[in-house]
Amino acid sequence: MGSLGSRVLRRKAGLPRGEAAAAGKGGKRKRGGAEGTGDSDSDGEAEREERLLHLRGRRKKLKSTSKYIYQTLFLNGENSDIKICALGEEWNLHKIYLCQSGYFSSMFSGSWKESSMNVIELEIPDQNIDVEALQVAFGSLYRDDVLINPSRVVALLAAACMLQLDGLIQQCGETMKETITAQTVCAYYNSAGTYGLDSVKKKCLEWLLNNLMTHQSVGLFKELSINLMKQLISSSNLFVLQVEMDVYTALKKWMFLQLVPSWNGSFKQVLTEADAWFAERRREFGGDISFLESAQGSAFLPVFAHLRLQYIISDLASARIVERDALLPSEWLSSVYKQQWFAMLRAEQDNDTGPQEINKEELEGNSMRCGRKLAKDGDYCWRWTGFNFGLDLLVTYTNRYIIFKRNTLNQPCSGSVSLQPRRSIAFRLRLASFDCSGKMICSRTTGYQILTLEKDQEQIVMNLDSRLLTFPLYICCNFLYTSPEKRADSEAQLDHLES
Structure with missing residues (x-):
């Protein structure tokens, strides 16, 4: 009984069954080492092994x-x-x-x-x-x-x-x-x-802002609610590829899938199907109202209201598609045509040289959103199409530099070019790389800045550390080419004309 009891006590104490024997052997080795009959180094190593x-x-x-x-x-x-x-x-x-x-x-x-x-x-x-x-x-x-x-x-x-x-x-x-x-x-x-879980909600919103334009799918577009899509479309942080017209096209596909959730074709077929479906609705309405003014479309008005239409109608092909689709209320388009006409007159006749100071609220709400995907390292040069009030801006990626150039003489451009000695733009440049699931690997940003350029002047706006670059590389820009209109001055001018 005594032997059994000692084993039980030993286990309750958390000691292995052979611990006492190991201790005895260790004692013998110590005594042997003192008498000069053993190797103290090997004894110490053996003890360490036993402890491990x-x-x-x-x-x-x-x-x-x-x-x-x-x-x-x-x-x-x-x-x-x-x-x-x-x-x-x-x-x-x-x-x-x-x-x-x-x-x-x-x-x-x-x-x-x-x-x-x-x-x-x-x-x-x-x-x-x-x-x-x-x-x-x-x-x-x-x-x-x-x-x-x-x-x-x-x-x-x-x-x-x-x-x-x-x-x-x-x-x-x-x-x-x-x-x-x-x-x-x-x-x-x-x-x-x-x-x-606010931190999870924020992380999901960030993922959607970064990936909405690159990870589009039938399943995702069916799941995106009206309120969530409104948050995405209204944000200046939306990663847009290529230009604002692509945001309009994405919304058209999304609205079709929201209205016809039983449709299950491939995503490549969505735009064709959506155009045909909305064309049928136009024939039903007889051209009297836009789709968003109909009973079916009215729920989507708050989302489409956040499109930055001034950067869609600045391109002729895009303006024609929007007019043909007749999704948007005609009053919206009339208003934005008028707004852009006055902005052009200010740039041409009032010598508006562009923004002179950072107006974050104006940049967040009204900046042009555009982007580009660089599939691999190399040399690239491009412009985002559209009438940009006489400023033809060339963007170059070369030798890990991103360069903006105001083009006036050297390269042909599609729109008229202002010959004012100096022009300013407000901008924010962002770069990011993502893994296959859309998780951001690395990112860089310039923050909001004012850049003043003379004729044909170019300026390095970002110098990239090659160790941080992973391709494909996504470039997203926010631009403001004209200074915000001074409301008080314009209203005073109108009062003067009326009097």
Whole structure:
């Protein structure tokens, strides 16, 4: 009995069964070394090895203890003192573990009738919660780590929020932020709003601003709500490829898929199908109203209102498509034609040399949004098409530099060119690289700046560190070519003309 008792005590103390023997051998070696019959270096190495083995043994034992608790207490339900029933399933659990949940801690510590009950029926009002999510959530109370499957994270988050499991909620949020893709972003955004994960919601919005124009798909466009699309289209941070007309085209495809959600062709076919569908609606209306003024289209008015139409009608081909489509109210187009005509007159006759100071509000709301994808390293030179009030701006990427040039003499251009000695533009340049799922790898920005250029002058606007560059490289620019109109002056002029 004494021998058996000593073994039990030794195990309870956390000591391996061979520890005493190892200590005895160590003692013998020490004595041997003192007597000159052993090698002290090898003895020390042997002791270190034995200590490492001892530590590994303890770690292994702790790990096996965690598994034992999960298997015996949770999965097998041994020594259970409470039964939880929900969604047609039962769990034999333990109050001491359930009290880690804020939901059950309040239930058991207060004057609720459930505090003295051994069987509790849970009502599950949230349709996102299923039996599998509850199984993982309850199981998390009996183990240190939970492996979260991204395809199950929304259901698990719902269960964790109901049970008030703060650690599991945080882990769900981190999993969501790491697994945002075109397939998950809308579900994550909506769930983050429902369950109060603001950091996840912000991350999803950033992903959409960066990838809306490059990761378009039938599934994504069907999932994007009107309110979410309005946020994206109104933002100056939207990564636009190539020009604002491409934003209009994307909205046309999106609106068609919202209205005809049963359509399941390939994304390459969407534009053709959308044009045919809207043409049929035009024939029905007989040209009396635009589509957005109809009963079907009115819900989409707030989204299309955030298009920057002044940069669409500045290109003849784009203006003709917009007029043909008849999606937009005619008053919108009349207003923007008038606005651009006055801006042109100011540039030509009032010698408007462009913005002279940073007006962030004006830049955020009215700047031209455009972008380009550089598939691989090399030399590139391009201009974004459209009438830009006499400023033909060439953009060059070469030798890891990005250069702006005001072209007046050397290269042919499609629009008229101002010969004013100096012209200014307000701009912000952003560069970014993304992995295959749309996650940003690296980014650079100039911030908002004013650049003044003389005739044919060029200016380096960004010097890139080659170590930070990954291709394909996306370049996005915001431009403001004319200074904001002085409302008070224009109104005074109108009053003078009327008098």
